Amino acid sequence: MSGVSPARTVHVSPGAAHLPPEVLALLDTWLPEQRWYPVPAEGVTHEPWLTVTFGGVADVVVALLRLAGPGLATGDGALVIQVPLVLTPTAEPEADTADTEAAGLIGTVTTASGTATVHDGGVHPAAWHAYFTAALPAACEPEDCAELRDARRISGEQSNTSVVLPALPHASGRGGMLKILRTVALGPHPDVVIPEALTRAGWDGVPRFLGAVPLPAPPGTATGTNAGPDVLAHLAVLSELVHDATDGFELACAYAARGEDFGERAAELGAVVAHLHSALRDALGPGPTLEAAGFMGVLRRRAAEAFADVPDLAPQRAGVTALYDAVSARLAAAGERAGGLVRLQSIHGDLHLGQALHSPDGWKVLDFEGEPQRPVAERTAPDLPLRDVAGMLRSLDYAGAVGSATDPHWVSHAQLAFLEGYRQGSESVGDTLDVATAELLLRALTVDKALYEVVYEFRHRPAWMHIPLTAVERVLAS
Numbered sequence: 001m002s003g004v005s006p007a008r009t010v011h012v013s014p015g016a017a018h019l020p021p022e023v024l025a026l027l028d029t030w031l032p033e034q035r036w037y038p039v040p041a042e043g044v045t046h047e048p049w050l051t052v053t054f055g056g057v058a059d060v061v062v063a064l065l066r067l068a069g070p071g072l073a074t075g076d077g078a079l080v081i082q083v084p085l086v087l088t089p090t091a092e093p094e095a096d097t098a099d100t101e102a103a104g105l106i107g108t109v110t111t112a113s114g115t116a117t118v119h120d121g122g123v124h125p126a127a128w129h130a131y132f133t134a135a136l137p138a139a140c141e142p143e144d145c146a147e148l149r150d151a152r153r154i155s156g157e158q159s160n161t162s163v164v165l166p167a168l169p170h171a172s173g174r175g176g177m178l179k180i181l182r183t184v185a186l187g188p189h190p191d192v193v194i195p196e197a198l199t200r201a202g203w204d205g206v207p208r209f210l211g212a213v214p215l216p217a218p219p220g221t222a223t224g225t226n227a228g229p230d231v232l233a234h235l236a237v238l239s240e241l242v243h244d245a246t247d248g249f250e251l252a253c254a255y256a257a258r259g260e261d262f263g264e265r266a267a268e269l270g271a272v273v274a275h276l277h278s279a280l281r282d283a284l285g286p287g288p289t290l291e292a293a294g295f296m297g298v299l300r301r302r303a304a305e306a307f308a309d310v311p312d313l314a315p316q317r318a319g320v321t322a323l324y325d326a327v328s329a330r331l332a333a334a335g336e337r338a339g340g341l342v343r344l345q346s347i348h349g350d351l352h353l354g355q356a357l358h359s360p361d362g363w364k365v366l367d368f369e370g371e372p373q374r375p376v377a378e379r380t381a382p383d384l385p386l387r388d389v390a391g392m393l394r395s396l397d398y399a400g401a402v403g404s405a406t407d408p409h410w411v412s413h414a415q416l417a418f419l420e421g422y423r424q425g426s427e428s429v430g431d432t433l434d435v436a437t438a439e440l441l442l443r444a445l446t447v448d449k450a451l452y453e454v455v456y457e458f459r460h461r462p463a464w465m466h467i468p469l470t471a472v473e474r475v476l477a478s
């Protein structure tokens with residue numbers, strides 16, 4: 001794209017600037033119904049924190065709202081959601097119908113300055129255009145924009161809002177994926193920092209990073225973050241579209257449903273995850289040495305939270321405590337023997353089959369924001385690569401259950417093949433754990449992940465809660 005305008009500027013104002021109270025009132029009822037809304041809505045209120053607009057774009061306004069309510073952090077630690085809106089002046093209020101709802105109509109408001117329709121920017125081309133032209137220099141305006149041809153939002157169980165831009169040109173071809181981050185955290189966003197670092201290092205196991213939309217600090221504030229000069233956070237990320245790709249979870253479920261062995265695909269994926277871990281270590285450097293007491297403290301705290309949230313977990317409490325006690329003792333002994341344990345490093349953090357795309361160029365790994373239900377500081381902290389291994393083992397179990405595999409060995413075979421692929425693809429870095437300690441830790445991390453999943457299913461898909469619940473029981477019994 002030569003001879004085009006520079007990337008669009010992003011402006012930020014404090015509070016609810018540009019947003020009349022009538023619009024905020026509409027959002028109060030609409031937001032809790034959205035799939036990406038991050039917490040149970042009961043008792044939660046939405047406090048305008050910042051408002052974002054884009055240079056030269058009159059109708060797109062992005063509300064950044066802090067969630068306030070029982071059990072939620074406040075101040076700089078507050079959970080912030082990003083709500084892009086398209087406000088269009090109109091003569092007549094638009095009727096709410098199934099069609100208008102599908103087109104993203106949130107409602108119509110009448111204020112002192114007139115009547116306007118309020119559309120969800122997540123499904124609106126005017127907002128998509130504003131975002132991608134803030135990430136990349138653009139060639140055209142939304143009305144005649146060739147880059148927007150055939151653009152569509154991905155539907156489904158997403159924590160964020162992703163938009164396919166099949167016609168977007170870039171250095172190595174055509175097609176982009178715009179991801180509007182629904183939860184905005186202060187500081188550099190891992191879904192920007194990690195793909196950017198891996199792309200810069202030339203690793204091709206991630207979709208190539210094309211650009212990002214930063215949130216500038218409001219005038220007169222110090223950023224206090226490392227996201228770059230005057231950048232408070234990230235709002236969106238643009239990457240290359242992986243063509244002819246199949247979602248890894250759908251692929252594995254289809255294999256399970258057909259009773260077809262997934263071993264070869266799982267082994268390839270295991271090798272890619274091993275290469276991902278070396279690429280992350282090379283690109284971002286090694287982290288500190290594992291500190292066993294702190295590490296196990298986090299596992300125990302997460303388990304306590306899961307038990308508090310989901311009463312059905314109560315019978316597993318003693319087993320989880322016993323397993324974690326065994327791991328603590330083992331880590332203490334291993335640390336004494338080896339004079340220190342393994343080094344932590346940057347990892348994926350929420351790895352499952354749905355975060356891997358199978359394409360003609362092999363597996364591509366997506367979505368580096370970590371577990372959406374975890375505090376940001378925890379999600380981005382250096383961690384054990386085994387956590388990602390545990391995530392994939394759990395996901396293969398889900399695929400067997402959702403794909404109704406009739407072969408009782410379908411899951412264990414795929415899991416063993418994944419582990420073997422991972423082992424073969426791993427580079428020795430000198431400071432590895434002994435096999436028995438690594439196996440015990442992997443069991444603990446698998447339980448930790450399954451407990452997270454029980455809470456996730458309890459909140460979002462209660463009909464699937466039995467999948468991780470059974471897994472907790474099974475791993476503890478093994």
Ligand SMILES: Nc1ncnc2c1ncn2[C@@H]1O[C@H](COP(=O)(O)OP(=O)(O)O)[C@@H](O)[C@H]1O
Nearest residue numbers: 158159160177207239240241242247354366367
């Ligand atoms: N670069 C890409 N090329 C093709 N498809 C992609 C790309 N990035 C994401 N996807 C698809 O979009 C879905 C959602 O992306 P993801 O980053 O996992 O979002 P979320 O955080 O909302 O789950 C993925 O499961 C995948 O199917």
Ligand SMILES: O=P(O)(O)O[C@H]1O[C@H](CO)[C@@H](O[C@H]2O[C@H](CO)[C@@H](O)[C@H](O)[C@H]2O)[C@H](O)[C@H]1O
Nearest residue numbers: 157158159249352353354371372394395398453
């Ligand atoms: O992809 P996200 O970052 O939104 O991750 C969240 O949602 C996932 C489900 O969409 C959830 O994954 C769980 O269900 C998957 C099947 O749908 C399964 O393959 C995973 O193993 C299981 O963890 C993920 O935990 C959650 O963070």
